[in-house]
Amino acid sequence: MDKNLSALEKNLGRFSVLDKLPENLLVPAEWQPLIGRSDKEKVKHITSLWDKYYHTEFSALLGIFQKRLNTVHLIELENKPALLYIFKNPQGEYLHYVGHAPLLSGQLPATTENLPWPAKFLEFYKTIHNGWYEVESHALGLFPIDEFFWLSEQEWGVLDEIEIDFSLDKVLAVFSNSAGGYLCWNFNTTEPSGLVWWDDEEPDMADFWDILDEWSAMGIEEY
Template sequence: MENKIQFLSKYRKNMSIVNIANMHEDAISNEWYDILKESDRSLRIKNTIEHWNSISSKELRNTISYLTQNLVDVELINYDDTYSILYTVTVGDGEIDYFEGKMPIRSVNNTELNKFWMNTPISIKNFYEKLHNGFYYFPSRAMGLIPIENITFFGNDEWGIIEELDLPLDINLDSTFGFFSTGMGGYVALDYNNCSNDNATIWFVDDQPQYNANFWDIVDEWIVIGFE
């Protein structure tokens, strides 16, 4: 336990693993409280997988399949007065990595995105409002879905790649948000002018964008790539 905390504390100040018996159940969502109050680790894992399946079984089937086979533990952590779920996952050649899923959102703490949130595809809203406010590799906060408060508003950035595009830009920057980040300049983005049926754009800071991609197909694939 101590070695784990020492490692995790390199990336989050004042981080602690929380004993749920010592906290008020209203501090986290009811669903996660019911999962985490179970002392048997195998049951916590089983209930976690069932929770993912109840919300995103179709959208994140490969992610859930990987977690089903490789999830070692789920624990509640706290830092900066916020709670998250810490996922301990076996990756690659048997190494252990850590992933974070913040508590589901109760409101949209993002000024620009708040204007559009009601038009978000229901599958994406369900993930953020019922499962996690983002899910990503713990050390880098990347290779995953970004917390609402950190989602990239394309209208705030100057994208040098636009000058190098082979074809005219096919998204409106002022209505586009990057929900998934690779941490290396790749995004899965939604343009709210064209996001029905989970339509998304794969955006790169140094390559041609790919339009009309399915949001969840790419997110699911890239999360698993991050595991491996």
């Protein structure tokens, strides 16, 4: 493993790049074709996988994949398979994202299992990744499902300055932009809706998928 990848262990922990399918790991079937492929082939394969399931929801991010994604490595991280994405941003800097293996049946935490999830959201965790984010910031992408948190579980100084008409214990944060903004699902409404929570100003009601796509793309293009 080259020194640039080794430096990632400071934030990611120890990992190894796999050049063949390991006997001790259950590698998702849709990841297995990455083994032995060229960088160009790996980018095409993983972009096609995202596009297959989320062509509309991640249209901006998929455009970034085509422009900025250099390669994808299958890695072993904490005795589990994961994917390491390497992007090159407009400034010529390399950005590294990690995507954990999709959830298997029965792996959904009991605390979130019975929520009225919107269509396609949990499917991301079952088909693409159980969390996908920039390594250094541990942000700019969807949290692993066990890192979701209700806003009521945190202290927010901004509540001394604003008034809200909804309950924080029904707003679930699933994404951080690393700059004080959190994309959340708001379960106060009849149908779950998107909400952007800021740590220094009033929250915004938003289209969840639009913000998710926009922030994910901006994390690479404007980081």
